[in-house]
Amino acid sequence: MNSIIVEINEAFKDAEDFFIEPFSLDGEAVLLLGLHSIVNLIKTKEILKKDMDTSEVNHSIKVKRTFFNRKGVEINSEEAIESILQGKLIVYSKEKNIMLLFEPLPKELNRSIQPPANENVLQGPLDSFIEDMSTNIGIVRKKVSSAHLSVKTYTVGSDQKKKLSIVYLDDRADKGVIKKIISHIEMNQHTNILYLQDLCRFMGVRKWEVIPQYNNTEMPLEAVDGLNKGRVIIFVDGFPFALILPHLLWDMFAQANDRNYAYPIMSAIRFLRVVGALITLIFPALYVALVAVNPEILKIELALSIAQSREGIPYPPFVEITIMLLILELIIEASIRLPLSIGPTVTMVGGIVIGQAVVDAKLVSNLLIIIVAATSIANSSVVGFQNALILRLLKYVVVIFASIYGVLGILSGLVFISAYFASREIFGIPYTSLTKGRGGIG
């Protein structure tokens, strides 16, 4: 056997799905090399045969056209291994001792396009991105039929290759942002991207950055809206969502689908989301501040009823609210993690049993349960899970400030958060920018 074949065989000695299949093309004995798990071998063979059988012209010409005249015909063993990993079929001709690359029929490893699973659409388009990158780009192409749509695909990673596409409308997108992204990709071509965290590092984002750099969305509508606003979309093969870049503060409150409703309704919904975000940040802190530090602000009637509801509770409000918020976070995490059939049980046990029992046992006050519930509901009103996550995190900052400085602490906490937001830049675009000035990013 040829040394190249031995070499390839050696490389795949632990891969059971690797095949070397003898085959005859036009009476010429060849070997087919590939991976069962990603190549549909039977169908591929059928096509090869059919091509030759129905042909009236000289077989050898046909075969030549099919295989031996392809571009980049000859390959060496290293390239061959790489191609096999990417799902290609290698045709090895013993006589001529050359290897040829062939694009086989792939195995269907992708799900079909389905409604979004993690984002709910109310009266809007019901398709969503899937894991396969080229399908995703196809969905976008179908929605933006414009000659300006640029798609650039890169393969990155040293030992685990991954495909990465950036998509933008070249007449609208900010040239500076695109240039930066491309230069980052070119600079880091040998970094493996396994998770989005890697992508962030790769794009030069600091490790301890709280603000999400991308708006990851499952919904093509959002992605297309991003494109039209001049933003850039990154697709990573294997991730069923688009990363819209840059991600700005206002994206926390505005969704493209809102524009499918009347203007006043859209404004009201967005206003509600802003209120929701503020409630998430302020409510728990306000409880701590009013109950512990500044009860003089309360009206006397309210002060008395709060005092009554806290009668006999051993912990200071800060401990009290930390316990409850922690339980709440656990419930949220558990209901995400658990299968759908157990999720409701957790909700019931957490919400009703613990909620009720914890009040009866005088561990926390009634009012606190209301506050915690209101907070968690308000938290979910913002757009995008990654945005809800930052609010979830930042509310603790305000609570800590409030427990030390009271109402003044809430204010300073909010100022602190605002200052932090205002200090952030994403690819040269300020995180808090709202205007459409800079290349229509807003």
Add this chain to the structure above:
Amino acid sequence: MRRIMICFKLVLSLCILMPLSGCWDIKDINHRAFPIAMGITKEGEKFKVLLQIPISSEGVQKQAIVKGTGLTILKAVEDIRTNMESSVDLLHIRIIIFDRKLVEEGGMEEPINTFMRIREISSKTLIAICDDNIDSFFLALKKNLEKGINLYDFFEKYAGWTPQISLTRLWHVYRALNSYTQNVAIPMVKSGENTAVTYTGTAVMKRGKIVSKMDPKETLLFNAFHGNSMKGRVEVMEHATIMIVGNTGFHKGELRNHIPYMFSTIRLNVVIQERRGKVSNAIIKKELEKVMANRFDGMLKRFQKQETDVFGLGQYYRNKIPYEELKDWRKKYYPNLEMKLTIHTTIQNEGNLKNIIDK
């Protein structure tokens, strides 16, 4: 190395944060007592302070009356604080009631100054004078008020307040004690037979002493002059009963030849509720205007004689009289003040009756 420095700075700033915050002084809301009314009287040389404290308990509201004595007011409060099981802070005090005896002896200034100074009590706190024994007043209050927090409601605009009751805040009293051109009127209450509180009128003050009194009807005009709403006030006259539904006031002062002239206009919107016999709107209007004007004139004459400027008319002349002479406002200028009061009445509504006489 850089990372260690950042960690060090973080720890340092957290260490600084803790001692600077003062958060060890924080007392939770359920460990505090919130007195809502404070009574002040004097027993010999010592001040006696009574606090009405609502006690939170399951179901019914309960009140506690606690007393303390001391050479100063804060000493008396401290006396109470020592003996209470929860911390007493005066942050929620809504009303301070002075014993009439204390006021008549001129002892009001010292407590008011204290309250303004300590900052613990809101300057919006209401001030009232108790017309009978303050001990029995508070006891009666406690008996009557088991259900709620109601001495305060009596003065609350959205609750029991009516336009005949004057509202005087702590800062009003403090201002009057230090102002050349304005005096203050303080409502007087005593415990009632059927209700918790009976309103007996308004004390007209001069330098912390009572010099005259306004009855409820006069207080109404006093409130109207200051632009406070007279809404809902029913006025019974010879020929009709009307209800005042709105009022505005406009005042202008002029100084001619060292004699202050005051031009005031009060506009009343009224609704006719009852008519006796066949009287026209014009007569009712005239009657109302006359009643009001006479009442006002009587009041002003009385106050001018006593040199007490509860209406704060001097305020309109502060830019017309040199500052050095302002302190003589009450003596030199105020008694000579000429008042031109015009009352405009608009009859808004005569009810659903059709046969209206309009002559």
